[in-house]
Amino acid sequence: DAKTTQPNSMESNEEEPVHLPCNHSTISGTDYIHWYRQLPSQGPEYVIHGLTSNVNNRMASLAIAEDRKSSTLILHRATLRDAAVYYCILRARVDQGGKLIFGQGTELSVKP
């Protein structure tokens, strides 16, 4: 399985944008880039995913590099509620039973 690399931790101020980077230099052409986050004492939750083009939804935006070897999750205005561990996960289109392979993730703290 292709691997992702993320910073262990990041800090942000409330109401400022946050850019969470992810490197995936061994990504294959059919791998989707998924982001999940885990709020304290909760199960992981889906944030966003993409293949080649940038994606937006109500929670965040995903910017994917042209060569697809890296991506950035963008939270446009961080709130205290966004403090969580953010996981960047590659998912092969080929059926592998659907399992998510979690790395260490980036622990985001948000200061008021």
Next chain:
Amino acid sequence: DTAVSQTPKYLVTQMGNDKSIKCEQNLGHDTMYWYKQDSKKFLKIMFSYNNKELIINETVPNRFSPKSPDKAHLNLHINSLELGDSAVYFCASSLGTRTDTQYFGPGTRLTVL
């Protein structure tokens, strides 16, 4: 309405006991999973069921036995509990087995004394 629910939320038990954790989803999904999160917060897949059939078994000790009585339920039974089984166990479900979004339950914190 809770999409993926687990019971119990907390489970404290002695070494050597047998215990079960239950999971139910009301999303109409075909696939369900068990993940384990250890004390270092590392999340790892344990099992996956699709339409009540086991499709992933990630070299988990055979003391762990998942059972899926129907598509909406996936229970985890653990025999002869050991200290190292202490962790948070998360159930999840998804529509299919490919790259579909997974929805996680709130977790069951198991403590083995």
